[in-house]
Amino acid sequence: MEITFILNRQKVRVDVPADITLLSLLRDYLHMTGTKVGCEVGECGACSVLLDGKLVDSCLVLAPQVEGREVITIEGVCAEDGSPSDLQKNFISAGAVQCGYCIPGMVMAGEALLRKTLKPTRSEIREALTGNLCRCTGYQQIVDAIEMTAKQRSQTQSGRDKNV
Amino acid sequence: MMKEMDYIRPNSIEEAVQILSDPGRRGKLLAGGTDLLVQKRVDPPDYDCFVDISRLSEIQQIRVSDGVFYLGAGVTHAVIAQDPLILKYVSFLAQACLSVGSPQIRNTGTLGGNVANAAACADSLPALVCLDAVAHLRSKRGERQMLVTELVKGPHETALETDELITHFTFLQPPPGVKTHFIKIGRRNAQSISRLSIAAMGRKDKNGNVDFIRICPGAATPRTMRFTEVETYLMGKQACEELYVDAGQRMAARMVEITGVRWSTEYKEVALKAITERVLREVLG
């Protein structure tokens, strides 16, 4: 069936079977492979994307459900100038990346949290990552990276508020 | 060649039940999809059409009027967990929904789906049963109502007809002063299937005697139900540690009476005692 949606800020129209998942649509049909396959049962979060700004497992979203909605994948995460986002850069400098397979999902989960709050506690950050399994890092440097980004963004924001 | 799967997104409940009753197709309701799409992977579908009700605004409302809570079946766990009305009056339902899966699952999974899927370990069931929540069902044949405890007959078994959908749940706003609490035991701190859970509502009078109590364990019995014998026992008694311990023993005994001795009973007995005491301490303490 035909599906039209906004993918990483661009309108996309595809013709796909009705019973595939959003994950399959992204990877098998659009060959956007930044979104990873981990378990396909909504446990590992490697396939996390933002659907209308909310964090979801793309393996548990039926492709036609995105009709008319906005999907952001890891390929759509970047700073305004197209370079890696502050969050992505902080993942690098915090040493949060090892094998990297969970990382696109982790970045999406971190971004989803930071859209809700710029003052998360470490425990809130950990809670926000509970749907994303990582087997390499023990999560600690991932939490560091998100915490670092929250601080930077809230400083920038308060700086901006002061200027206004 | 297998028939290609179809997908329809009705614009109203009316339209949805129309599709479900269409003899020409075997429709399957799709709300959050968090259970359905997992099942689809392992079980060959016995349906040929997804009926997507995830955008029906009719089933996504939460409101209280005249002391009656109205909770749309399409409301997601994430929304319930943060809803001010829920947090104010029936916070244990928010606790239960917050214990479901992960942020991703809570963002899509719905209350109606949790009930309709009827897993023995469904986290929202004990709180809904405690509330004597009524499920409102719709089909082309009309409307009917059923207590959640009766709707869910056992693990993955409900009284829902294939052409029926849950539109919403209603329950009475708890009387003033009634506290609610939910406890879940899982094998890890997040994303865990409930080993055992318990929901309770309670209040004591000015003399310290129990004057309101409802208690319902989850993943303890095939049908999720209030243990009314224990509630009756507790009513009117002085709320104190001894009473909670006593109640824990009675809860465990009642569970074994219902289920008989199973592989997990030895553990569930001691654990149910513990969480009964704790939940009573919260709602009566």
Added chain:
Amino acid sequence: MSDLQYKYIGKPADRVDALEKVTGAAKYVGDYYLPDMLYARALRSELPHARIKHLDTRPALNVPGVIAVITSEDFIDHGRFGFPVKDHFALAFEKVRYVGQAIAAVAAETPEAALNGVKAIICELEPLPGVFDMDHALDPDAPQVGFEREDHKHPNFLDMSPVYKGDPDEVLKDCPVVLHEEYRTVHQEHSYLETEGALAIPTSDGGVTVYCNNQSPFITKGNLVAVLGLDPIKVRVIQPHVGGSFGGKDDLNYLTACQVAALALKAKRPVRMTFSREESMIASYKRDAMHMRITLGADKDGTLRACKAIHTLDSGAYSSQSPFTAWRASIHAMGAYRYDAVKVEVTSVYTNNGFSGAFRGFGNTEACFGIESAIDELAEKLGMDPIDFRLKNCLRVGDVTPHGQKLTESVGLVECLETVRKLSDWDRKRAEYARQTSQDTRCGIGVAVLFHGTSLGAEGVDCATNTIEILPDYSVACASGLTDYGQGPRTVYTLITAEELGISPERVRILLADTDTAIDSGPTVASRSTILAGNAMRVAAQTLARTLNFAAADMLKCEPQRVMRIGEAYVGPNEEPVSWEKVVDHARSMGLVLSAHGKWSAPEIHWDHHKGTGTPYFGYHFAAQVAEVQVDLRIGKTQVLNIWAAHDTGKVIFPQGALGQVYGGITQGLGYALMEEAIYADGYLQSVNFDTYLIPTSMDVPDMTARFVETNFSPGPYGAKNIAEPAMVPTAPAIVNAIYHATGKRIRVLPADLERVALGKSLHKRGSPVSCKVGLKVK
């Protein structure tokens, strides 16, 4: 040690492949979608032990979309395979020995067609009785899993690894305090987030290029050459980014590579096989389960005297690495202590419980749980503080180990113990928690130590060769046969190269592992990359640095030894400084070779496999970890509140990477301690996806504290040792010892789950074959 002497070694650095990983650009094998590519799927056994009575693959070819089908007949000698024991086949031949074993493989236009092809294959299996209990595998009437042996030992016997020193039975008679206990560990699933996979592309010369997410591409290549009978020059194996391995992507993936290569050659099209999670969990090898029987004897003053450790290791259906795992377990079975007498015997046996292979710690993770629990129990019997008892008996410089090896340097165990004692506020908490009376929740604090031999040990040649070359754009390209599947060696090589050449790390590029560009340096296992290939990288870079220095001296008109460096520039006593680029140009114009090989061989060591003595490893990592837990006594739930880890890693080269290894290792150890258990019921794995096989989430792990004790290790590059495996080894016993401190209940069987902590025993649902059967056919 002063860090001032280095510019990049031990300094903050970015992981070289982190950028492409955070943007999603990094390609893993399942991310390759080639034109004309076929999808492969294997028919896998639904029985734990059976004779293949009849196998007819022709019906699969009638399924629309199916292009090729293979069986063991498509390989030389049926694809007989395995090291150190050749007991496996690229596809099952005559028999299947475990649920999930591949019998045939299909390549088709779509994954769905491939699955339909698999379902169409006619495969009649005649069930055979199975062996599911390692303790009865060697019974005279046990069903035969392994081949007949030439030495007429039991066909289910795989190997026995001993360590002998004196006669512990005699010494134990003299010991006033003796402990005898049994401990058990269970199978553990690696749970790498990326499942197994391989992509084979036929080449025009009749050969094949294979992308495979394995650890050791040269072993994959060796197997491809052997089972396909191809000229080695026509076989190329490339390792794309690998989504975690932890020891788990070797043997099974070698088979996968052979299967896709055979299919690609037959179909004359690219073929990719990537596993579903269920297929991965069911078919893949696990950490072995171990049954340990430990006897310890000590004097009243707390001097350890004797240790007996008689262990059985469940290797499952195939040998895989188990003889080596058992050997490493035997070497470490007595722990990092001095004894008068020791007897260790670790016997590995065949069963039909899946199959066991390499997993982080490689036998030591299991053995350490046993010995560090026993040491704790003995300290209790002696009335001694667990840290004091360990300090009194642990290995120090100058000691001779029970194996007969004199330790001459780099034994930082005492410092590690003292570090965690201080960091954790051990003495205060031990005393405070001992006074708890609550029947609801209690806290506890526990310790465990480890030693862990570096690299392969006395099992064979242990050397590595790296290459280096200056490219026309003045960047430096390096290649190594020891690969990066997430642990971080490419960054380590980068920092070493930058350090030795005096250039910015941004100039350095480490090629992805490719058998056409790298030099075979043995397997990427045993935490050996930093020491072996790190040294090789250093040698290569030093060779190239000398060449450039010579060219610089020529430009600067001075003696080479008078050339200095300021930043990247070369400075002499007289002339103006010259840039790196200018020196490179000048070296080229002088006709100098701007590439180099660097080879490094580990010091020679020897082990006598019969006498059980020798020098098993050329060095050891030492560590101590302290865990603090809160235990809910009523429901049996353990929350780990803190972990303090001090690791004697030698010099740390890449700090964020080393910390990441420690945090990640601890987390795997925490899972092993509290929740992970790959249960086989009559050979059927009971958890086949992450919904039932639980690994720690972000909420299960506390913020951890890690410290490095940087003793100098002279064979290591800059004094560095290993880190990847040792990080996880002591965590489980530290946690379980803390649970004991909190509850007074000793958990001797892992994991310490709700039931074991609350009731002192495990409870399990009756096993079922359903999840496996459904999981193997999942879409």
